[in-house]
Structures are given as structure tokens and as C-alpha cells.
Amino acid sequence: MSYRLIDHTADIGIRVHAPxxxxxxxxxxxxxxxxxxxxxxxxxxxxxxxxDGLDLVDTLVRWLQELLYLIQxxxxxxxxxxxxxxxxxxxxxxxxGRYTQTPLAMExxxxxxxxxxxxxxxxxxxxTIILDT
Amino acid sequence: MEGLALKRIDxxxxxxxxxxxxxxxxxxxxNTAIERMLGNDEAIKQLANVACLPGIVGPCLAMPDIHWxxxxxxxxxxAFSKSDxxxxxxxxxxxxxxxxRCLRTSLEQHDVTPKLKILLASLFSNIxxxxxxxxxxxxxxxxxxxxxxxxxxxWSVQRGFASSDEMEAHEELGCIESADPGYVSExxxxxxxxxxxxxxxxxxxxxxxxxxxIGDESLAKCFGLYKDQVLILIHSGSRGLGHQVCDDYVHTxxxxxxxxxxxxxxxxxxxxxxxxxxxxxxxxxxxxxxxxAFVNRDLITYYTRASFEAIFRKSWESLGxxxxxxxxxxxxxxxxxxxxxxxxxxxxHRKGATRALAPGDPRLPWRYKDTGQPVIVPGDMxxxxxxxxxxEGAHETFFSACHGAGRLLSRQQAKKIARKKNPLxxxxxxxxxxxxxxxxxxxxxxxxxxxxxxxxxxxxxxxGIAKIVARLRPIGMIKx
Numbered sequence: 001m002s003y004r005l006i007d008h009t010a011d012i013g014i015r016v017h018a019p020x021x022x023x024x025x026x027x028x029x030x031x032x033x034x035x036x037x038x039x040x041x042x043x044x045x046x047x048x049x050x051x052d053g054l055d056l057v058d059t060l061v062r063w064l065q066e067l068l069y070l071i072q073x074x075x076x077x078x079x080x081x082x083x084x085x086x087x088x089x090x091x092x093x094x095x096x097g098r099y100t101q102t103p104l105a106m107e108x109x110x111x112x113x114x115x116x117x118x119x120x121x122x123x124x125x126x127x128t129i130i131l132d133t
Numbered sequence: 134m135e136g137l138a139l140k141r142i143d144x145x146x147x148x149x150x151x152x153x154x155x156x157x158x159x160x161x162x163x164n165t166a167i168e169r170m171l172g173n174d175e176a177i178k179q180l181a182n183v184a185c186l187p188g189i190v191g192p193c194l195a196m197p198d199i200h201w202x203x204x205x206x207x208x209x210x211x212a213f214s215k216s217d218x219x220x221x222x223x224x225x226x227x228x229x230x231x232x233x234r235c236l237r238t239s240l241e242q243h244d245v246t247p248k249l250k251i252l253l254a255s256l257f258s259n260i261x262x263x264x265x266x267x268x269x270x271x272x273x274x275x276x277x278x279x280x281x282x283x284x285x286x287x288w289s290v291q292r293g294f295a296s297s298d299e300m301e302a303h304e305e306l307g308c309i310e311s312a313d314p315g316y317v318s319e320x321x322x323x324x325x326x327x328x329x330x331x332x333x334x335x336x337x338x339x340x341x342x343x344x345x346x347i348g349d350e351s352l353a354k355c356f357g358l359y360k361d362q363v364l365i366l367i368h369s370g371s372r373g374l375g376h377q378v379c380d381d382y383v384h385t386x387x388x389x390x391x392x393x394x395x396x397x398x399x400x401x402x403x404x405x406x407x408x409x410x411x412x413x414x415x416x417x418x419x420x421x422x423x424x425x426a427f428v429n430r431d432l433i434t435y436y437t438r439a440s441f442e443a444i445f446r447k448s449w450e451s452l453g454x455x456x457x458x459x460x461x462x463x464x465x466x467x468x469x470x471x472x473x474x475x476x477x478x479x480x481x482h483r484k485g486a487t488r489a490l491a492p493g494d495p496r497l498p499w500r501y502k503d504t505g506q507p508v509i510v511p512g513d514m515x516x517x518x519x520x521x522x523x524x525e526g527a528h529e530t531f532f533s534a535c536h537g538a539g540r541l542l543s544r545q546q547a548k549k550i551a552r553k554k555n556p557l558x559x560x561x562x563x564x565x566x567x568x569x570x571x572x573x574x575x576x577x578x579x580x581x582x583x584x585x586x587x588x589x590x591x592x593x594x595x596x597g598i599a600k601i602v603a604r605l606r607p608i609g610m611i612k613x
Binding site for chain 2: 132
């Protein structure tokens with residue numbers, strides 16, 4: 001998985017990199033699922049996700065917020081997911097999994113916008129996301 | 134913003150000079166010990182970012198427990214003009230009205246110590262705590278939740294979860310009247326409905342303390358505090374409902390900021406003019422979430438009293454479990470401040486700060502009229518906590534004080550240190566018993582992760598903002 005935790009005094013920071021924008025959205029979601037320990041579920045349902053944002057950064061945050069809502073509130077545990085398409089102001093994806101309230105590793109209050117930028121790096125694209133815990 | 138310089142004004146205050154695009158200067162309350170802990174903390178940059186927002190009144194302030202947050206720094210206080218200022222969900226945070234309350238008891242340490250283990254077990258069983266905790270014992274429907282959101286602690290009184298005579302010991306009497314549940318989203322309701330009356334996880338806790346030092350005999354007497362007395366601290370907030378309200382309105386405010394041409398140094402500071410419909414909607418929803426948090430702490434108090442009654446086989450009234458005060462930490466409210474010798478009403482944002490009214494303030498209940506507002510400052514799991522009283526100098530912080538010790542280490546750094554030791558055993562060696570829903574939380578919350586709360590409190594008291602009434606020593610706690 002292409003993410004690493006970065007030090008943040010109050011919360012959790014994750015730095016994610018990927019070769020292209022769709023892969024970046026995928027890796028950021030995979031990081032969130034890993035931190036929450038919400039993966040490894042059986043596939044019983046599939047959920048289509050269509051998110052609109054104001055721009056790319058906003059779309060990324062809203063995509064992760066939607067996943068967080070599905071996991072923490074609706075009790076979805078993830079078997080897998082596919083990011084179909086990422087545009088400047090939209091993302092379409094499908095998430096597979098099972099609704100079950102198995103315990104999560106931690107509670108994340110929100111995915112924040114704090115200092116969030118998507119920028120070029122040696123691996124392609126990179127972003128740092130602060131999660132409020 | 135690069136090249137920000139901190140200048141020491143006096144032993145308790147540092148200044149961040151105004152530098153474009155800042156609209157005002159910043160003041161950080163810090164003695165030299167706190168200054169050393171600041172280092173190159175991102176929080177300084179965050180404070181400077183807040184100073185860039187339109188309609189800011191006076192300096193942008195940071196309490197000595199300041200640390201890196203998102204948008205506003207934690208420990209930040211900022212006032213905005215009612216006519217040309219803004220309101221920002223990032224200035225309140227996700228855990229709207231996260232706050233703390235203190236319950237007195239008429240018990241002393243020797244009464245509690247023999248029963249501490251069983252008492253903590255009962256509290257842990259009665260109060261849902263931990264990641265995703267839900268309250269299976271409280272059955273309320275959506276209509277009733279609307280009443281919670283609209284009326285706050287009045288609902289607790291009507292339902293018999295709190296007594297009417299303790300309402301005045303809540304900030305805003307336990308109900309922010311501008312609350313409008315109509316502005317709270319369906320998602321937020323869905324998140325909040327099962328979580329009312331739950332402690333949560335992370336830094337939320339219920340703690341039993343013993344008064345180990347009286348700082349001011351006369352104030353302590355007025356607050357009903359004395360040496361060796363057992364007190365209870367409860368720290369929790371608006372749970373998922375508040376988190377969702379913040380999420381919803383950060384989105385709304387980002388579009389609004391674009392529409393009103395507000396330049397944001399950080400997207401998390403998304404905001405709208407107070408007079409706009411977006412701001413009014415946010416204030417209605419945020420106040421509703423704040424009312425949810427008051428009720429959440431009322432319910433935790435009710436369950437706490439039930440545990441004490443079961444273990445000590447006496448009514449909570451005869452055990453003296455009365456509310457000293459309930460303080461909000463994360464909130465935006467219209468409040469009166471003194472600025473340039475005038476009393477003006479502003480939209481005051483506190484993110485990780487406590488209101489601290491000075492003696493004589495008309496907003497104080499009669500019992501605290503001459504003492505100033507009780508300010509409850511929890512420390513880390515092993516060291517002290519404090520009860521302070523707002524002092525005459527509090528006008529310079531717009532009647533605000535510190536809200537805790539303030540984090541020093543990231544959760545990763547804390548876990549790294551915790552791996553080399555057994556946090557539970559270390560606490561036991563200090564005669565502190567802990568029940569935690571998660572070992573990870575315990576590792577993240579080790580005492581070393583926090584500043585020394587005594588340095589924080591000394592700074593705020595030496596600056597004349599508050600006075601020390603009592604120092605507390607923890608003996609037991611439950612954590613999410």
C-alpha cells in the first residue's frame with residue numbers, strides 16, 4: 001500500500017502517492033480502510049458511488065468522507081472497490097462488502113481539508129490528508 | 134505564510150506581528166517553558182491564518198495549551214464583528230461543544246479507595262464508551278431528538294435525567310437558544326440518534342480525582358471544594374452528530390466563500406459573512422449540535438450517579454453529586470467582550486478554549502457572581518488537573534482560558550514510547566486505576582504525550598486571566 005503515516009500533534013496525517021489521479025483516489029481510500037481496519041469482508045452488497053466536488057481536492061475529500069460514512073455509520077466492511085473515473089469535479093466508484101458492525105480500530109471524526117494539495121512527485125502524484133481523530 | 138516571528142512582550146505573552154495578508158496580530162499566552170514546547174509548531178502558522186479572516190476584532194489569541202489542529206489551531210480564540218465578520222465551522226471544529234464538567238461529591242479518598250475497582254467497573258458498564266459506542270438503553274425517536282436539539286438540557290430536566298436547579302451551572306444554561314434542528318442534515322441525525330449518552334473514544338474520559346491542594350481558600354469554599362474531597366470530571370462532546378454538522382457546513386462554506394470573494398489561507402477555514410443565509414444556517418445547526426452535547430454530558434452524569442448509588446447504597450443527593458460547572462470547549466457564540474474600552478457583541482470562536490467570566494459578570498449565576506466562572510482544566514492521565522476561577526484580567530482574552538494540557542506528541546510518537554513500557558502498570562504504580570475500551574487509546578494518551586498542565590495553568594494565572602482554586606490528583610478513570 002502506497003501510504004505512510006505522518007506526525008500530526010492532535011490527529012492523524014497520511015501521505016499517499018500514486019502514478020495517476022484515479023490511482024491516488026484508490027490509494028487514499030485503501031489507506032483509510034486500512035487505518036480503520038474495515039477491510040477483509042465478504043462480498044454481499046455493492047454500492048455505486050457518484051460524488052460531485054467543487055474541484056479535485058474537494059472531490060477527493062468528499063469521496064473519502066462518503067467512504068467514512070458508509071463504514072462508521074452504516075457499518076459497511078469492505079471486500080474491495082473500484083474507482084471508475086476521476087474528473088476535476090466528480091468521481092465514480094463502486095464499493096463491495098458487507099454490512100456488519102464488527103469493531104473498528106479507531107474512530108475518525110472527519111476527513112479534513114487542512115493544507116490539502118495534490119501535487120506532482122517522483123512517483124506521479126502525492127497528497128497529504130489530515131484525519132480528525 | 135512564511136517568516137513569522139514570535140516576539141516576547143512579557144513573561145506570559147508572545148506576539149506574532151501583523152504581516153500581510155494578516156488583518157491583525159496574534160497573541161500566544163506562553164511562559165518560557167511553554168515557548169520551548171512550541172518549537173516550530175504549525176499552530177503558529179495556523180494562528181496567523183486565522184488573523185487573515187475578514188471582520189476580525191482585536192488580536193487573534195491562543196491559549197498556552199495551543200497545538201496543531203486543522204484550520205484554527207487548538208487553543209485558538211477569535212472574535213468577529215457582527216456586521217462585517219464571518220463565522221467558520223473550522224473555528225469550532227468537528228466535535229461541536231466538546232466540553233467538560235465537574236461533579237462534586239461529599240466523599241473523601243478513604244471512602245472511595247476500597248470500592249474504586251468495582252465503582253469503575255460499574256461506570257464502565259453503565260456508560261457506553263469506545264469506538265463507535267452506541268447507547269442501547271436510551272430509546273428515543275427522531276421527534277424526541279428534535280426536542281433535544283432545540284431545548285438542550287431542558288430536555289434532560291423534563292425527562293428526569295437532570296435536576297432543574299443545576300441548569301444554571303451549565304454554560305448558556307445548557308441550551309443555546311439559536312438552535313434550529315431544521316438545519317441539521319438527515320445524515321447528522323442518523324449519526325447522532327444511537328450515540329446520545331455515550332462517552333466516545335480518543336481523549337474523552339470520565340475521571341475520579343482527589344483535591345490535593347487548595348489554591349484559594351475563599352474561592353474553594355464558594356465552589357464547595359475542600360482538601361481530600363473526591364471530584365468527578367466528564368469530558369465528551371456531540372459525537373457523530375456534531376462531526377457531520379461540521380462536515381456538511383464546511384462544504385456549504387467553501388461555496389459561500391467563493392461566492393463572497395473571501396480568500397482562504399486554508400480551505401479548512403471556509404467561512405461566510407455572519408449576515409449570510411449560509412452562516413445563519415450553520416449557526417442554527419451548530420447550536421443544535423451544542424445542545425446535543427449538553428444532553429450527552431447530562432446523560433453521562435445520570436449514569437454516573439446511578440453507579441455511585443448502586444455501589445454506595447445511598448441516593449446521589451446524599452452522596453453530594455452536584456454539578457460544579459459544565460464548560461464548552463469548541464463553540465461559536467454571540468458574546469459580549471470588552472474591546473477598546475467598549476462593551477461590544479461579537480461572534481466569538483473558541484476552538485479548544487474555555488469561557489472564563491470574571492467576577493461580577495452579569496452572565497454568571499448568582500452563586501458564582503463574586504467568584505468568577507469555574508474553569509475546569511484537565512491534565513493528562515497521571516499528573517494534575519485544576520479548577521480555576523475567571524479573574525479580572527480575563528477581559529483581555531475575551532473572557533477565555535485554557536481547556537487542558539495540550540498535546541505535545543503525535544499519536545504515532547506516543548505509541549512508539551508506549552511500546553517500550555506498560556502504560557497501565559505505570560499508572561497502577563501511581564495508584565491510578567484505569568479501565569479503557571482500547572489499548573491503542575491508552576497508548577496514544579500516555580502522560581508524556583501532553584504538556585505539563587501546571588505550566589499551562591501557571592501561565593494563564595500569572596497573566597491575570599484566572600486564579601487557581603484547587604489542584605486535583607487522578608485516582609481512577611474510564612476511557613473510550
